[in-house]
Amino acid sequence: MGLGMRNSVDLAVKQANEQNLVPGWTFVLDAEDDQASADAGKNAATKLAADDEVIGVVGPLNSSVGQSVAPIYNSANIVLISPANTNPSLTKGSDLANPKRQWESYFRTCTTDDVQGPFAAKYAFGAGLTSAATIHDKKTYGQGLVEHFTEGFTADGGTITTAETINPDDKDFSAVISKVKATNPKFVYYGGEYPQAGPLSQQMKAAGLNVPLFGGDGIYDPKYISLAGATSTGDLATSVGAPAAQLPGAAAFVDAYKKAGYSEEYGAYGPYAYDAARAIIKAAAESLKNASSPREARTAEIKAVGQVSFDGTTGKVAFDQYGDAKTRILTVYKVENGTWVPEKTDDFQTGSGSSASASSSASPSASAAS
């Protein structure tokens, strides 16, 4: 997955040089491997932060790595745009009710986990699934998912028939399933991960509760289907982002990527990495104009990235006051014939999230379309 991201950034860099997007400057890609580990990521970040030629960084893939490298880039005033960190706390802090920007230099082009619940609620309600039972595993991820889902679902007019929890170590869910079954929900929304969700789905169907199980990206995994077995057909999951084939502006990117002849697939996050690199390059056209070295331009670069707005591969690329992408694309997947099949991809706008960001309305260099 990481190599697809690197190739996508490489592609954006090559295109920028070919098209001379920033006159007088040539972009060079210096790729470091964080090995999905916070320690290796820190070493790479320290190395890059000490390099005067670095104007911006695209990455990392894992939220946990993002947590440890973001402060390093932030203190060096280097802009960091992650194409794949989905943990909401990276931008808004751990208390989502009172969001507080964590690092001025941190941005991301992907969607965060906290919109998955409301997105699922909206999809389910639209599909006629108007009553739900919720179950979560009491972990941060699962509980958060269910809380956000419940909020969105009841606001849409849906009914929660019962709210249950399980222990992550449990194997036997028959008692809680019998309890849920008595309330006749049209589906079960589960907050948690596939090792519990798979058996839960299997036991639900075996106990005669023949309704879909709906979960987040924690269950969006082939292993879920193998654990849940044949009766998992019709189960649903949301995941952030979209298969590139379904993104509106992706055709040009997919073409160029294929032409460039990379040996790895661009993967789920390639288009997001490409957009992240393009955001850095577009902002650099502003920040490097009057600068003598990339180091000098870094503060201006952070400001300029905060104000970019252009039509990218993954939709409109622009950041809100926390550094999150304003475009929030998610996809609902459904189990059919033993695989996850994309069911619906949509741009999800939360009412409160998009109104508060007035600062980015002035988009300086968006006219330099490629």
Place this chain on the structure above:
Amino acid sequence: MFFQQLINGLSLGALYGLIAVGYTVVYGIVKLINFAHGEIFMSGAFGALTVYLLMGSPAHVSTLFGLCVMLPLMMIGGIIAAVGIALLMERLAYRPLRDAPRLAPLISAIGVSISLQEIFRLFYGRIPGFPDAHAAIRFPDVAGISGVSVRIGGVDVQMSAIFTLAALAVCTAFLWFFINRTRSGRAMIATSQDPATASLMGIDVDRVIMIAFALGAALAAVAGVAHGLRYSNIDFRMGFTAGLKAFTAAVLGGIGNINGAVVGGLVLGVVEAMATTYIPGQFGGSAWKDVWAFVILILVLVFRPQGLLGSKVVDRA
């Protein structure tokens, strides 16, 4: 709802009971709490899966032939694996420590437990053609049991629940017969009452201890297969929680007492199921079921320290 949860609880409890017998038999003879017993249960499930894989993962396991021929073969495979590992464990980890202070074999048991988990996790998938055991593995569906339920008077009863309860009934009957009607069984009773005197009377104490471990392991293997059929997947950690619950069941019923282990398992299962439904409000539901199960355990132990059924196989204290 009440009967539905009663069935849920009884079938879960039957699983606990089958495992709990292993704790109780071993404790009754050597006064050792064998914390690796949960892993014996796990080995039984993996043994059955191994037989299935060695037969070439045949698709007709989900036919009548699968039910009548392959399931018994898988159970025998599971029992062989579990008994084999239990005897090896007794020989290597416990017998050398038999005269050591009581804490030593207990720590040894914890070590065996962790070792067995890691051995299965790391090496099971290395056998050519076997699935990776780092995550849960799908257990084969057997015709007429996996995922099938019958409706009796408004209650959905899964065939796997009936299978578990039937297995418990058969195993308990077998155990009763073995202990009360065979020479080996009487030797076990004698050894549990006074090992020194028993050995003076010509009873081979080592052999009796091995029989105790083997009996417990065989029942745990049956439970492992029942677990696989009921939950359709097995993993290397499945013995940890199940073993803890089964140990609780053994204490609840009166450790050292075989009938007590069965009764304790059933009571524990039913309490968990009922607590999920009938305790209202913040402290109810599935999240608190274990808390209520342990509340019952504590209450029983306060008023009956010897457990529900006292101590039929007398505890030498």
